[in-house]
Amino acid sequence: MAIEVSNLSKHFGSQVAVNDVSFQVGKGEILGFLGPNGAGKTTTMRMITGYLSSDTGEITINGTQVSEENHNIRASIGYLPENNPLYLDMYVREYLSYVARIYKIKHPKDRIKEVLGMTGLTSESHKLIRSLSKGYRQRVGLAQAILHDPEVLILDEPTSGLDPNQLVEIRQLIRTLGKEKTILLSTHIMQEVQALCDRVVIINNGLIVGDGNIQMLSDNLHNKYSVNVTFSRSVVDQTLSGIKGYETHESLGGNRYIITGTKDTLNESIFDFAISKNLKILEMSTNRDSVENIFQQLTNKIS
């Protein structure tokens, strides 16, 4: 396991920020750390990076415990904090040379050039960070996090506040990085998890409420199986109950219905029903649980 968090807790005064949290991130995995604002995502990530110390519990990275004194562990982590703090009065290349010097990187010039290329910053490298757009600043934030070639990347809301184009670019970049590195990324944007992550850990009020891949989480929720159908003409509502495996339905108007029923046979029996009533099916789609749905269900259960 690249990152192993066990029984981690943290209080701020009387407030419990993180409560007995345990999870693992495998080598080369991209783990989405999902939760509403204030759920304890940032606090957990700060403890993993060693910025905060935990009250109880243990964090190991590649088998070694994270501590303030262990600089080797710190050198194997790349961290992009929330809101991407940068020295705005520095030039991009100047900032990266400064970071390279802290990590005592050998051949800093070559490495900086390589990272500038990877993050698509080559043409901006002579600019003041202050003058960059938010998307480019985010690239600088990622560049400083990967400069020392860490095995583990901790990215706290790496895409917040970006426009749709920048979003796609940054995600692409994270996906590329994820091929070689272990990534723990926090977000409250559900599409991001679907787009990027192998697995997701959902946290709410400091507690883990879900851990697994998206399919698994959705199966665990025992949601009703439902199908969206549009018929060629309107149907008398009561006749819908003639569908095999039918449980309930909802009429959306304009010949559109959501029909809920037994999972395995519902689609087929709707088709049979349509034939028997001389109807044509113009559109039929299965309602899949979106991550949004899972997220809302899991995080509302407790609060």
Next chain:
Amino acid sequence: MRAIYLRELGSYFSSMIAYITVGLLLAVLGLVLWVFPDFSLLQTPFASINALFEIAPMIFIFLIPAFTMRTFAEERQAATLEILLTRPISPWKIVFGKYLATITWLFIALLPTIIYVISIYQLGSPPGNIDLGQIAASYLGLFFLGAVFCAVGVFASSLTANQIVAFVMAVFLCFLLYYGFYFMSKMASFTSGLDGIIESLGIDYHYHSISRGVIDTRDLMYFICLIGLCLTWTWVSIKKRN
């Protein structure tokens, strides 16, 4: 540590901060020494530069806190301190790197004032009729005094994310250290023996002791301990993350 030191120095000199502060110091000293009649050297019968060493601490009380207020407060405000503290560098090196940069600036700020010394040297009759040894000792004293103020300023800056709060705290602490103990020792209740001890706690006492031209290790130890104390507190304050 080198990385921190170089970044700090770079940020002083790539922005206007260093130029404005050094320029201001020279301008105020120049005005007081040569133009304003109350202190003007041209009005006094002796070739003496003592006025410089009397006025410089007063300017430092405001100038150094203004210069050092951003060292940690700015990083706290921008949250760059968080990222810095997760890098493989000990907090002690961060404090020391930043502090070294401030005293490098102090050294650079004091250098041009030698022009004033050279001018006085030339004005003596015959030229050169001036106690250079005492001036050198006074410079040493002034440098140490400035170094203490820098340490106080860095410490105040590490306590808050607000630069104005850092500035006001640093000015107050510098004032207390420089004048506070001196004035307190003059209070009636202390005149019966404690006054000497209280006075020797203040910077003023040791600064004037060195300015006489006698470099006493006790005075130097006093300054070094004070700097060490402030930097240790700074270290504690950035280690304790809030």
